[in-house]
Amino acid sequence: MFTGIIEITARISSITPSSSSSGFTLTLDEAHEILVDCHVGDSICVNGACLTVTEFDMGAGWFKVGLAHETLQRTNLGQLQIDDRVNCERAMSSHTRFGGHMVQGHIDSTAKIISIIPDGNSLRFKFEFPPQTNLMPYLVEKGYITIDGASLTLVFVDDSSLTFGIMLISHSQEILTLSKKKVGESVNVEVDILGKYILGGTGRMERLIDNIVEKRMKEKGII
Template sequence: MFTGLIEHTSTVSKINDPSTSNHDQTKFEHDVDKGGFTMTISDSESILDDCQIGDSICVNGACLTVTEFNKDSFVVGLAPETLSRTNLGKLNIGDKVNCERAMSGKTRFGGHMVQGHVDSTATIISRVPDGDSIRYSFQFPSETTLLPYVIEKGYVTLDGASLTITFVDDAKRSFGIMLIAHSQEKLTLTNKKEGDTVNVEVDCVGKYVLGSTSRIEGLIERAVEKKLKEKGLI
């Protein structure tokens, strides 16, 4: 579990893909149909002082398991499921990533409950300065089912960062956030442009509430149908 408060921005330093002979590419886009690969993330000393093999680190919003580490870098594996849900397969060597360690029992809960389970990606469709802040608008893919979980003034996790939703347009499958000056200094989103994608995790509380509602309705319908059949009414 994470809070969505980014601790550090690290750097992708190595991509090790068994499906290609060139393991240290500077430009890279992985074919998810060919399986997973490993990635080394460096410039990470400040978040590795208490690291152990098997620990979870949220990288651009995806909860990943540390398989190796040293003083400055750690290695994670990216499975096909992760690649199909996220934009991590589009990272290149030298790219910056948002990182957050799993929350501890003594952590101040300043963001919101983030699982590190990316639901989808969304595309930046506008980026407009507003004073010392930046207003971003994003659009989900046409097949999205996530809009019921995106509400104005609710939470959304973008590339691992907990942000407040400023508007929702169901017809356009779009939503927006405002990035304050402090966050601009901390997040990789500041350097993204229109057309780039972000990893999205909607509020897990909303998923549980709405998901439970539909399941409860299904249970009730089946129970009523069973009773009606027992009474010979259907």
């Protein structure tokens, strides 16, 4: 579990195709700060995706993670190139201040940046989901969303156009990789887990009730 509060931006230093699958191994450096308590098998959120540390060198400041086919399908991590920077956050600890929101590190979809508009010293970003996604019901204005691993607040939601927006304040622009992206580029999106549980649970409950009603009506010969 993560909070969506980015600790560092690490640099992609190498991308190595896996010899046994269609995945890759990423090596990230300039990551000293998040390796002081690292162990092989730990989880680190990289651009919003929960990945497992397979190897690291605290002194040199690098670590490696594997990207499986499922991860490449769900995220924009397959588009990364050498020297690109990514948002990184260690898994939360029991004494962490909860500054963001509950982030699983499980990417739901990518979204495309369709506009970036300056607003004072802030930037307004507008994103569009691909047509096949059905995530709009989980988005609520002033609710949470995770974009490339960062916990951000939705400032508008338009169900009809599958678009949504956030405002990036100047402080966040200095910390997050989002401020370096351009119109047309993609971001990783994880919707609020509370919405998933509430709406998903409601849907399952409705189906359960429908099945029970149908069963009782059949037993009584009504249908």
